[in-house]
Amino acid sequence: MRGPNIVVSTLCNKCLKLGLRAFNGKKMVCSAECFPKLDSLTLLGLFYLEEWKVDEGAMPTLRHLEIENCRKLKMLPDGLRFITTLRYLKIERMPMAFQDKLVEGGEDFYKVQHVPSIILPTVYLSYDP
Incomplete structure (x- = not known):
């Protein structure tokens, strides 16, 4: 991943949780060499994140992805469709749009149609701080 606060993409992490203020950039990029052994990724409360790009070949062993309360993120990255190992996707506390x-x-369903388990809550309470 490239960004102002993260230069950890070549570490041998199996599980990575980016929580509150762990990333303050607007754009996050996962290059083709990014996280070759990552199994689980959680993005939680990345309030400034607007765009996330995943290149083909990034995170080739990712099985579990959770995105919660990243309210400015506009869409899932197109590159998720190349991560055929992804088995679980949970989207929580995100705008209904x-x-x-x-x-x-939906217009982005093609990115995740290969994921067997997709969890989307039916209720979302929106507020502007």
Whole structure:
């Protein structure tokens, strides 16, 4: 991943949780060499993140992805469709417009249609701080 606060993409992490203020950039990029052994990734409360790019070949062993309360993130990265090992995707406390893109027939469903378990909550309470 490239960004102002993260230069850890070549570490041999199996599990990575980026929580509150762990990343303060607007754009996060996972290059093709990014996290070759990563099994689980959680993005939690990355309030400034607007765009996430995943190159083909990045995170080739990722099985578990959770995104929670990253309210400015506009969409899932197109590169997720190349991560065929992904088995579990949970989207929580995200705007309904973001979630609606991921259901069958949504404009981003093609990115995650290969994921057997997709968890989207049915209730979202929106507020502007």
